[in-house]
Amino acid sequence: MSQNHTSRIVIAPEPGGPEALKLVERTLAPAGPGEVLIKVAASGVNRPDVFERQGLYPPPQGAPEGLGLEVSGHVIEAGAGVEGLAEGDAVVALVAGGGYGDIARAPAPCVLPAPAGLNIEHAAGLPETVFTVWSNVFDRAGLKPGEALLVHGGASGIGTTAIQMAKAHGARVFATAGDAAKCDLCRRLGADSVFNYKSEDWAAGVKEAGGADVILDMVGGDYVQKNLSCLNRDGRLVMIAFLQGSRVEVDLMGLMLKRQTITGSTLRARPVEEKGAIARAVHATVWPWIEAGKVDPHIDTLFPLDEVREAHARMDSGEHAGKILLRP
Known part of the structure; x- marks a missing residue:
C-alpha cells in the first residue's frame, strides 16, 4: 500500500x-x-x-x-x-x-x-554525464567511428565520460585540461592527444594533429572562435555550457566556407518523452560498453x-x- x-x-x-x-x-x-x-x-x-x-x-x-x-x-x-x-x-x-x-x-x-x-x-x-554526452556528441553531432572528437575540460565528469564513450565508439580523441595530473588522467582514459590549456596553444595543436570533426565545449567565450579555427570541413561544434560567457563576437566566414555547424542543447527541461528516448539509446549502446569495462x-x-x-x-x-x- x-x-x-x-x-x-x-x-x-x-x-x-x-x-x-x-x-x-x-x-x-x-x-x-x-x-x-x-x-x-x-x-x-x-x-x-x-x-x-x-x-x-x-x-x-x-x-x-x-x-x-x-x-x-x-x-x-x-x-x-x-x-x-x-x-x-x-x-x-x-x-x-x-x-x-x-x-x-x-x-x-x-x-x-x-x-x-x-x-x-x-x-x-x-546518468547526467552519459545522457548529456550521448545527446550532444552522438545524437546532435553524429560522431562517427574514425572521426576526431575534441573534448574541453577532459578531466571533468563530462570530459572523462566523453573520452571513454568516444574511444569505445572507435573515434580519435583530443582533450584539454588544466594541469599535468589531469592531462595524464585524460591519456589514461584513452585520449590520443592532450593539451594543457594554461600553457599550450591547444587550437594549434589540434590543427597540427589533423583537426577535429566534433568539438564538445562547455567554456564559450574566446574558445568559440578557436574551436571554429581547428574544426574540420563539415565539422560540428556542440555547446553545453558557457563558463567564460555566452555572449561572444565571432567571425563566421570560416564556418560558411568549411560548412561547419554550431549546435547545443540543455537536458533538464526537456520533456520526459525525449529524455526517455535518450535513456533507451544509452541502455542499448552505452550500457554494453560499461559492462565490458570500456566506460567507467x-x-x-x-x-x-x-x-x-x-x-x-x-x-x-x-x-x-x-x-x-x-x-x-
Whole structure:
C-alpha cells in the first residue's frame, strides 16, 4: 500500500556559495502515475547544481524540490502504469531535482537498471554525464567511428565520460585540461592527444594533429572562435555550457566556407518523452560498453550527504577530476 515517506533534501533558500546550502527534512507523497521512488545509494554533484545554488539555473516547473539531477539506488515504490520496474531493483535515474537526498522521485522512462558489475554508489556518476554526452556528441553531432572528437575540460565528469564513450565508439580523441595530473588522467582514459590549456596553444595543436570533426565545449567565450579555427570541413561544434560567457563576437566566414555547424542543447527541461528516448539509446549502446569495462565513471570524491557544502566547495575549487558524489 502506498504511503508517505520522510526524506532529507538539500535546498538553497538564497543564492550564494556552498554555505547557502541547507539540509532539511520533507514528507514525500507516494509515487504518482508513471513515477518511481528510489532509495538513494548515491547522487552525483554536477555543474548545473552549482548554477542552481547561485540562482542562475531555476528548476523547471513541476520539478521535485531540492538540488540533484542524478541518483543510483533501489526502487522502493512504483506508481500506476509503471512496467518493468519493481521494488528492490537496482537502478540509476536522471531526475529533474531532489537527487541530493535519502529518497528521489523519478519519471519511469528516465530510470535504467544499474549496469551489471558496477559499484552501485559509483553508478550515480552515470546518468547526467552519459545522457548529456550521448545527446550532444552522438545524437546532435553524429560522431562517427574514425572521426576526431575534441573534448574541453577532459578531466571533468563530462570530459572523462566523453573520452571513454568516444574511444569505445572507435573515434580519435583530443582533450584539454588544466594541469599535468589531469592531462595524464585524460591519456589514461584513452585520449590520443592532450593539451594543457594554461600553457599550450591547444587550437594549434589540434590543427597540427589533423583537426577535429566534433568539438564538445562547455567554456564559450574566446574558445568559440578557436574551436571554429581547428574544426574540420563539415565539422560540428556542440555547446553545453558557457563558463567564460555566452555572449561572444565571432567571425563566421570560416564556418560558411568549411560548412561547419554550431549546435547545443540543455537536458533538464526537456520533456520526459525525449529524455526517455535518450535513456533507451544509452541502455542499448552505452550500457554494453560499461559492462565490458570500456566506460567507467571516474570518481573523484564521495562525501556524506551532510557534507554537501564541502562537496560543492570542491567543485567550485576546480581541483576535482571526474565525478563528485554524495552518499546519504
